[in-house]
Amino acid sequence: MSQVEVAKKLAAYRAVDENLPPHAKVIGIGSGSTVIYAAERIGQLPNKNEFVCISTGFQSKQLIVDNGLRLGQIEQYPEIDIAFDGADEVDPNLNLIKGGGACLFQEKLVASAAKKLVIVADFRKQSKHLGEHWRQGVPIEVVPIAFSKVTRELTKLGAKKVDLRQGGKAKAGPVITDNYNFILDVDFGIIEDPQSLHLKLKQLVGVVDTGLFTGIAQKVYFGEENGEVTVWG
Template identity: 35%
Template sequence: MSQDALKVAAAERALTYVEPGMRVGLGTGSTAAKFVDALGKKVATGLDVLCVATSEATQSQAEKLGIRMSTLDETPFLDLTVDGADELDGELRLIKGGGGALLREKIVATASGRMIVIADASKKVDLLGAFPLPLEVVPFGLTATRNMITALAADVGCEGDIKVRMLGGGKPFLTDSGNLILDCHFGRIEEPEDLDEALKLIPGVVENGLFIGIADLAVLAGADGVTLLGAENGAEPTSE
């Protein structure tokens, strides 16, 4: 199967957890977009759900599909969020933010009773960090913020290049909230919890892409089918 087909398989399996009347958070990124497409088809056949998007791009996609949308101000408690991940380990610790929506994704996920992660099986790793860790930072004092990130990350064993995410034409990428993204090329994150706590000490860091203790279930699609990985005590995956 192609990677695109694997994303569709994971999205369609996650859709089975959506029940009529649910309030659902919709993630951002290529895999999450497959879930929104699948949900849109269900809505077209009569499924009644109320959804909150994690980005302007997802909002636009969902509206075009006729999905009934709300905001966290109007609907502050959600039943379920379905989103992708750039990396995840066996304890369902995630790196997210490749699409630049990590702040809103974390806000929506933590407002939900449950979070389901959907991905192709290649996203599961033994150790986080090969995918650069995104940090959403305010533009003011960028050099000072980056220096502090470098120092505190080194204290917990993480070192590597920290680069401002750029668009074509030499312009920096801006999040939906008007902030910058720093991509931290650490390679290995031996203690994700320690790094998460260190980054929270830096005023210029709005949020980081480590999602720890947030996801409840991962739906991973691979060549051998769909695997479910639960968060409880690093539960062993089951295949279907």
């Protein structure tokens, strides 16, 4: 295991150990390479049969099952005690870009239902401003029949580039989300006011949600290159 991977594991374990309420009944588990270790740590708890875990998509559902945890649905448990998730980029105000794995809507649904959202990531996700290091653009989930219209409107809002995310070698044609929608990756450059941009994007008819998470995360744990852990928040 590389030093960075060791740090990611330490960050995830610390995030769980320092934040998981002792009598939590419902826990949200997101996706990402660092969240794998958070799920692993939660799966080591002796009382894991006393709570249920809510997934944010297919990958996190597999993490829950593979670690011997009880899987629940957000329809059954709309109030979540705490959620652990990853991020593609984080600024010092704990604003996030998420959605690199195309699960942004369900991730935001679980995050908004949680009393506390804790992010675990590696040092490469730290930025002074969103859009500084994450150059793939802000993921935006859109209803398929609206993607052409939304693409034109995004350009009018100042988007430098709009890409309909493709399945690549694994699939001919665009990526389809767990909600049967498309993903647009939109490059706005450096984002000075993520909340304002998110609100403008949400007003566009056809936009389901955006990968801008503002005012939601309460703590972020980073696995550093030197093997240490940094905590923001």
